[in-house]
Amino acid sequence: MTTATMTTTPHHRGSWLSRSERWLDERGKGAWIAAMVLGFIFFWPVGLALLAYMIWSKRMFSGKCASRTRHARHALKTSGNSAFDAYKSDTLRRLEEEQDAFEAFLQRLREAKDKAEFDQFMDDRAKKSSDAEINGDATPA
Numbered sequence: 001m002t003t004a005t006m007t008t009t010p011h012h013r014g015s016w017l018s019r020s021e022r023w024l025d026e027r028g029k030g031a032w033i034a035a036m037v038l039g040f041i042f043f044w045p046v047g048l049a050l051l052a053y054m055i056w057s058k059r060m061f062s063g064k065c066a067s068r069t070r071h072a073r074h075a076l077k078t079s080g081n082s083a084f085d086a087y088k089s090d091t092l093r094r095l096e097e098e099q100d101a102f103e104a105f106l107q108r109l110r111e112a113k114d115k116a117e118f119d120q121f122m123d124d125r126a127k128k129s130s131d132a133e134i135n136g137d138a139t140p141a
Contacts (some may be wrong), residue, residue, distance in 0.1 A: 032050070036054065
């Protein structure tokens with residue numbers, strides 16, 4: 001392999017561990033879980049080590065391990081053109097603001113739904129207790 005080939009293909013850089021981690025990240029959480037299960041099947045300490053690493057690195061609880069690392073790499077990479085890089089950073093900032101606004105909107109929707117469900121529960125509870133009082137008053141003890 002030539003030096004030019006190694007510099008143009010980033011997948012050949014790093015140790016076999018970092019290449020394996022990158023390969024699993026690109027395939028998502030399912031690949032990590034499959035590797036962990038296979039580790040437990042063939043040699044349980046490997047499965048245990050993978051489980052510990054997944055918990056420690058928060059791969060177990062994150063929604064998308066592949067997309068976050070891929071987006072982070074592309075966001076930090078510069079093109080060499082200052083006008084394009086300024087446009088890209090402005091666009092990324094705007095998209096992050098839109099994402100924050102959308103997440104806040106979803107949170108307000110969830111809170112409104114929770115409040116409506118709770119109000120419905122309280123109305124049903126009040127109706128049942130008033131029905132019980134009416135039935136209790138009408139029937140002699």
